[in-house]
Amino acid sequence: MVQMTINGKVVKAPDGEMLLTVIRRQGIDVPALCDHAAVEPCGSCRMCLVEITREDWNGWKKYVTSCLYPSENGLIVSTHTPELQEIRRNIMDLYLARCPGSELVQKMAEEYGLTRTSYKTIPEGDNCIMCYACTRICEVLGRNAISAVHRGHAKVISGPFDDPPPDCIGCLSCANICPTDVIEWHDQDGTRAIWGRTFDLISCRQCGKGIITRDFAEYLKEKRQIPADYFEICDDCKRVELARKMGGLVDLAKEVAS
């Protein structure tokens, strides 16, 4: 355990735990766009900046991304100084220029009194904030199907060479984790479309409802040894089946007893 001061309060935390986690546990709301518990932090959105100093720094201080800064003894952390709020306001101003269509960006910008950007809006902006949550989650699940392609302004998240990603299994983890909801997908007629590819959905053997993509099921079967037939029936129908099976046993037990 280490001891630190956060906004004037003495706080204990496990050595090395990221500051953002510690700050949040204190009930302090530090904004963050690229942070997610299922992926490693990457420090890309910059909204979680905090000010740190120490007794022996003689008044010297610096700004660090709290999602990437490990706790250490004697740190003095401030989370909402006027300077920090001004930096966050500027970052939101820039995001507003890049992602004018994102509801989340609009909502967060509004918290800093911004309803429109003071910069020039990117006309072909696509609401992606380049936080890499999608590529990081795809890496965690072991597919690495997508990454950033091209450079500078043209940089986008896509499959290799900006083509549909051959390693994608259509699990939607990327689309669901994306904070600004820019990854398009849709399910239709037993198929799922995402990243320019179309996947077969397993439809429930009993009611026809779409379950998960066949490629995702195959992957889970191979990686986690889950029997393939588990994936063939939807959750609703499986509950009914369980009731029927258990009910049969209950009736049998009664018969035997009487």
Added chain:
Amino acid sequence: MTYRYTVNPSRCTGCRTCELACAFTHTQEQKPGRSRIYPIAYGPDRFVPVTCLQCDDASCVKSCLFDALKRNETTGAIELDKDRCVNCRACVAACPFGCALVDDVHDQVVKCDLCGGSPACARFCPTKALEYKRIA
């Protein structure tokens, strides 16, 4: 102290009190969540309250590629860590009993967590078809 959750279907009258109790216990943003337990009829006036069996070698836990499902060693329940879950629904597809399910209201995968050690369904079941008993 060790407790065990038990289901005795022959006592179930299908009154669905457990379903209500569950939905209201799992309330978020003032909206009751989807129930994690369902009394399902398998014949005339015969019901089985279907809920998560907290399996030993649980398929939901195995299927989650993000470690969002973990056993609470105190209660024995497999709990879903909402912060880690990305709603991929692998667990929903993998549970052989359909007891990892989707809460449509909150667009979130949910499952029984034994209410952190005091299951509301068992507390409210009028016929003791559901019980949470101390076994040691």
